[in-house]
Amino acid sequence: MLVISPAATAKIVEEAQRAYPHEGCGMLVGRREGADYIVTEAPTGANENTDRPKVWYDLSPADQLRVSKEAQKRGLDVIGYYHSHPDHPAAPSEGDRSRAFGSFVYVIASVEKAKYKVMTAWTLDDDTAFPEHTAKFTRVDIKEGRA
Amino acid sequence: MPVKVRVPAPLQKLTGGQPEIQGSGATVGDVIASLDTAFPGVKDKLCDPATGKVRRYLNVFVNDKDVRFLQGEATPVKEGDEMSIVPAIAGGGR
Numbered sequence: 041m042l043v044i045s046p047a048a049t050a051k052i053v054e055e056a057q058r059a060y061p062h063e064g065c066g067m068l069v070g071r072r073e074g075a076d077y078i079v080t081e082a083p084t085g086a087n088e089n090t091d092r093p094k095v096w097y098d099l100s101p102a103d104q105l106r107v108s109k110e111a112q113k114r115g116l117d118v119i120g121y122y123h124s125h126p127d128h129p130a131a132p133s134e135g136d137r138s139r140a141f142g143s144f145v146y147v148i149a150s151v152e153k154a155k156y157k158v159m160t161a162w163t164l165d166d167d168t169a170f171p172e173h174t175a176k177f178t179r180v181d182i183k184e185g186r187a
Numbered sequence: 188m189p190v191k192v193r194v195p196a197p198l199q200k201l202t203g204g205q206p207e208i209q210g211s212g213a214t215v216g217d218v219i220a221s222l223d224t225a226f227p228g229v230k231d232k233l234c235d236p237a238t239g240k241v242r243r244y245l246n247v248f249v250n251d252k253d254v255r256f257l258q259g260e261a262t263p264v265k266e267g268d269e270m271s272i273v274p275a276i277a278g279g280g281r
Contacts, residue, residue: 063279089277096279101246101253104273108193117206119196121276135280139244143196146278168200170232171244171275 041076042120042145042161042180044068045187048082053156055084056124056149062093067104068120068145069111070187077119077145077161077180080187083107087123096135097123120145122159127152130160132177142169145180188266190218194229195274201228210270215247216260218270233272246273 055064066084085103089096108118130150142164149159166175210218223230247254248271254262
C-alpha cells in the first residue's frame with residue numbers, strides 16, 4: 041500500500057501538467073512502515089533529458105542529493121520517485137522497468153492534452169534489484185490520506 | 188582516512204539497513220574498495236567487476252560535487268568528506 045498526503049498528490053498533478061508535453065518527474069519523500077510506503081511530500085526534480093523529453097526522463101542527481109539530505113535531517117527519506125506519461129497510459133514501459141531500482145516505489149501519472157488523468161504505483165519484486173535486472177513490476181494500491 | 192558514505196535503499200540490505208556507513212581511503216575508488224571489508228558484496232554492486240569502474244546507473248558525489256566532473260574514481264577524498272551514492276533515476280521509451 042502507498043499512503044500519500046493530499047499535498048503530495050497535488051504536487052505530482054501540478055508537475056505533470058506543468059511539464060506537459062514533456063515528462064515531469066520528482067521524488068517521493070516519507071517513510072517505510074513495513075511493506076507500506078508513506079509519502080508526505082513530492083518535491084519536483086529537473087528532467088535533464090534533452091534528446092526526447094516527451095518520452096523519457098532523467099531525474100537530476102543533484103536534485104535527488106539535495107532533497108535526500110534535507111529529508112534525512114527531518115527523519116524522512118526518499119522512498120520513491122514519480123514521473124508523468126504525457127498522452128500515454130499510467131502503466132510502466134519496458135524502459136521504466138529495466139531502469140528501476142528495487143525497494144523504491146514508482147508513481148506514474150498520466151496526462152492527456154495537458155490535463156491530469158490518473159496515477160498508479162509500482163515496485164519491483166526484488167528489493168535489491170539494480171538496473172539491467174530481470175525483476176518484474178508489481179502494482180501497489182494507492183490510498184490518499186493523512187501520511 | 189575515514190569517510191562517511193551515504194548509500195541508497197537498494198544497497199541497504201547489504202549494510203544491515205544502515206543508510207550511512209564508514210569507508211576509508213585516499214580516493215573515491217579506495218573508499219569503495221574499503222567498504223567490502225565490513226559489508227561484503229557492496230563493491231560488486233557499486234562497480235562493474237570487469238572494469239572496476241562505478242556502474243553507469245549510479246552517480247557518486249563527494250560532498251555536493253559529482254565525481255564525473257572531477258577525477259572519477261581517482262577523485263581525492265579527505266577526512267570529514269561525505270560520499271553519496273545516488274541512483275540514476277530514469278525511464279520511458281515507449
